[in-house]
Amino acid sequence: MVLFGRNIFLVEAFTVLVQLINPTILFIPAHFVPHWKMTGLFVLALLSLILTVLGLSTSDLSHECLRPCEWPAQPRTCRYDFTVEWYYSMSKACFDCPVNRTDCGRPDCIPLNGVPRPVAVVNRMFPGPSIQICAHDILEVKVTNSLKSYSEGTAIHWHGPHQFGTPYMDGTAMTSQCPIPIGASFTYRFPAETYGTHWWHAHAGMQRADGVFGALVVRQPDPREQHRKLYDRDLPEHVVLLHDWLDRVTLDKFAAHHHDNGSNKPESVLVNGKGRRAAFTDPATNETVFTEREVFRVQQGLRYRFRTISNAITNCALKVSVDGHNLTIIASDGSPVEPVEADFYIIYGGERFDFVLDANATVGNYWMRVKGLADCKFVQDLAVVRYVGAPDTDPTEDEKIDRQGVFVNPFNQEASETAIAIPQLNATEPDDGTSVAQADVIHYLGMDFYKVNNYHFHEPVNYPIEDVSRTHHLYSPQLNHLSFAFPPSPPLTQSRDIPAGEFCTPESMAAAKDCVREYCECTHTIEVKLGQVVELVLIDEGVTFDASHPMHIHGHSFRVVALEKLNTSTSVQEVMDLDKAGNITRKLSRAPLKDTVIVPDGGFTAVRFVANNPGWWLFHCHLEFHVEIGMSVLIRVGSEEDLPPKPKDFPSCGSWSPHGVEEDIATPVPCGGAVYLTPAKALLTLYLLLIIFLLN
Numbered sequence: 001m002v003l004f005g006r007n008i009f010l011v012e013a014f015t016v017l018v019q020l021i022n023p024t025i026l027f028i029p030a031h032f033v034p035h036w037k038m039t040g041l042f043v044l045a046l047l048s049l050i051l052t053v054l055g056l057s058t059s060d061l062s063h064e065c066l067r068p069c070e071w072p073a074q075p076r077t078c079r080y081d082f083t084v085e086w087y088y089s090m091s092k093a094c095f096d097c098p099v100n101r102t103d104c105g106r107p108d109c110i111p112l113n114g115v116p117r118p119v120a121v122v123n124r125m126f127p128g129p130s131i132q133i134c135a136h137d138i139l140e141v142k143v144t145n146s147l148k149s150y151s152e153g154t155a156i157h158w159h160g161p162h163q164f165g166t167p168y169m170d171g172t173a174m175t176s177q178c179p180i181p182i183g184a185s186f187t188y189r190f191p192a193e194t195y196g197t198h199w200w201h202a203h204a205g206m207q208r209a210d211g212v213f214g215a216l217v218v219r220q221p222d223p224r225e226q227h228r229k230l231y232d233r234d235l236p237e238h239v240v241l242l243h244d245w246l247d248r249v250t251l252d253k254f255a256a257h258h259h260d261n262g263s264n265k266p267e268s269v270l271v272n273g274k275g276r277r278a279a280f281t282d283p284a285t286n287e288t289v290f291t292e293r294e295v296f297r298v299q300q301g302l303r304y305r306f307r308t309i310s311n312a313i314t315n316c317a318l319k320v321s322v323d324g325h326n327l328t329i330i331a332s333d334g335s336p337v338e339p340v341e342a343d344f345y346i347i348y349g350g351e352r353f354d355f356v357l358d359a360n361a362t363v364g365n366y367w368m369r370v371k372g373l374a375d376c377k378f379v380q381d382l383a384v385v386r387y388v389g390a391p392d393t394d395p396t397e398d399e400k401i402d403r404q405g406v407f408v409n410p411f412n413q414e415a416s417e418t419a420i421a422i423p424q425l426n427a428t429e430p431d432d433g434t435s436v437a438q439a440d441v442i443h444y445l446g447m448d449f450y451k452v453n454n455y456h457f458h459e460p461v462n463y464p465i466e467d468v469s470r471t472h473h474l475y476s477p478q479l480n481h482l483s484f485a486f487p488p489s490p491p492l493t494q495s496r497d498i499p500a501g502e503f504c505t506p507e508s509m510a511a512a513k514d515c516v517r518e519y520c521e522c523t524h525t526i527e528v529k530l531g532q533v534v535e536l537v538l539i540d541e542g543v544t545f546d547a548s549h550p551m552h553i554h555g556h557s558f559r560v561v562a563l564e565k566l567n568t569s570t571s572v573q574e575v576m577d578l579d580k581a582g583n584i585t586r587k588l589s590r591a592p593l594k595d596t597v598i599v600p601d602g603g604f605t606a607v608r609f610v611a612n613n614p615g616w617w618l619f620h621c622h623l624e625f626h627v628e629i630g631m632s633v634l635i636r637v638g639s640e641e642d643l644p645p646k647p648k649d650f651p652s653c654g655s656w657s658p659h660g661v662e663e664d665i666a667t668p669v670p671c672g673g674a675v676y677l678t679p680a681k682a683l684l685t686l687y688l689l690l691i692i693f694l695l696n
């Protein structure tokens with residue numbers, strides 16, 4: 001089997017069990033393994049196979065939907081159960097991990113980087129279950145909220161799938177649905193029509209930042225896969241989730257940063273939830289030991305497709321490279337691009353990049369370097385690319401080497417021969433309606449951190465921004481000088497319950513307030529007509545900080561038609577003037593399709609999409625602290641009549657205040673209490689009557 005065979009289930013189950021017994025014996029010939037272990041392994045593998053066949057496997061990579069994708073497609077319904085709860089890394093389930101490496105693989109042990117802290121997780125896994133299915137499968141995920149001790153609602157967003165015709169399944173709390181209450185469940189069900197490397201994450205509170213996320217890979221059958229000839233293997237274990245990580249719960253850091261002068265920088269970077277930070281001492285040898293790094297195994301002579309996803313939550317651009325190898329970038333955010341060979345690439349929060357690694361080097365161990373930039377510049381993580389036949393040891397190359405050369409997706413830097421910006425990539429999907437000379441509608445969206453009295457963090461009388469020290473200033477990341485506030489009910493399902501005054505535009509707010517000087521907060525909404533070609537020109541004025549915002553759209557992919565860094569700072573007016581003078585060149589053919597894109601600080605990014613998916617779609621910065629305090633806007637596509645029918649008995653929620661009681665519609669209870677005759681009671685009565693009758 002070229003991709004991976006059905007026997008992956010057995011192999012995978014076997015591997016997990018081998019790891020449980022002793023990870024150090026992996027890939028060691030059988031005759032080196034003690035006899036009792038082999039017998040134990042065989043029995044456990046057999047048991048595991050039976051459990052897998054019965055659909056009771058505990059591992060996400062043994063799901064029946066993880067299979068070579070058939071052509072023509074034979075869709076399956078892929079069911080998952082997600083239980084979201086607060087848990088703990090390095091918990092008692094970890095016993096003597098990492099001193100005893102075997103203990104790190106115990107059930108429910110989440111070692112992370114060795115630092116103990118509360119984590120929000122799905123099924124006590126970190127990252128959460130990896131969903132890997134085929135295009136057109138029906139994905140059905142029952143999410144149960146068990147976040148008891150924190151009493152938070154939750155929702156799971158499918159980051160990448162367009163939800164065309166199923167907007168109710170987008171999983172955005174207070175936009176497409178009510179948060180799932182504690183103790184309740186909500187079952188997402190939608191056809192996986194948007195192929196490629198995607199992911200899922202909580203879209204309620206800051207749970208995503210504390211661990212509620214995982215991969216969602218939608219593969220295509222070989223004949224449909226444009227770059228299929230470029231690689232030999234597309235393995236489920238080569239899905240790579242990258243992210244920054246904090247030593248404490250995100251809310252702690254958020255509160256300290258926003259209400260005081262606490263840091264907003266992460267303490268570490270993790271690869272697939274693994275990293276090294278806390279040092280432990282082995283009492284037997286007195287040696288210092290750490291938690292394990294992620295290892296990716298390759299066979300010399302084969303070419304591998306790697307799928308990387310960034311769940312960065314802070315202003316943390318990540319630079320990815322593999323020592324001794326170049327990377328051939330073939331897709332971003334699920335959409336294929338013409339292959340580009342690079343030394344490294346930079347990935348921002350919410351983005352995905354797929355690359356091919358040609359395992360053509362000498363058999364050995366090579367660092368996969370994930371180096372932090374921006375607010376992550378002092379942290380990095382290393383994983384290992386290990387060739388079959390190489391020893392089970394770390395590479396010897398200096399951990400601090402910073403790879404140079406040709407790269408994709410520059411960070412706050414102008415495009416050049418060596419710095420390939422996103423619009424320089426060429427989509428391989430055919431052009432669409434966005435290729436017209438002039439979009440139907442253009443919205444210029446300015447962004448920066450503005451010095452306004454955001455009353456959530458600066459009470460305007462007692463501690464206004466101008467009265468506290470510079471280190472205590474909270475600058476508001478806004479879009480067109482508006483901070484987004486979610487309405488009291490989700491607009492997709494309960495627009496009639498929302499007072500009209502909740503929604504706003506910069507123009508409607510300007511009538512009441514000077515939002516440049518005063519803090520303005522409302523449900524900022526851009527309305528577009530169904531079928532319109534919409535262009536958003538995103539301008540980062542870049543005056544306050546050098547932060548860059550990765551902007552993510554729900555419900556669509558956009559074409560990135562222009563991206564330019566102009567200076568250390570700019571203004572909306574400057575970019576509008578440039579445009580008016582014809583000085584912004586748009587790429588109108590084969591512009592890359594993405595759903596998340598960076599806006600250079602002191603520059604602009606222009607994106608276009610055909611508004612063909614009716615709904616209310618959030619468009620927002622993907623940095624957790626920015627979206628949390630309103631760096632979002634709703635894009636309403638079409639009208640109420642254009643929406644697909646709402647699923648029956650869809651949950652609702654909203655504000656309430658006392659205004660009388662409901663009319664008493666209960667059936668009057670007869671004297672002595674009501675007698676309700678159910679079929680069972682009727683049968684029993686008949687039976688008793690029959691006995692009495694026969695006995696007489």
Ligand SMILES: [Cu+2]
Binds near residue numbers: 631
């Ligand atoms: Cu941002």
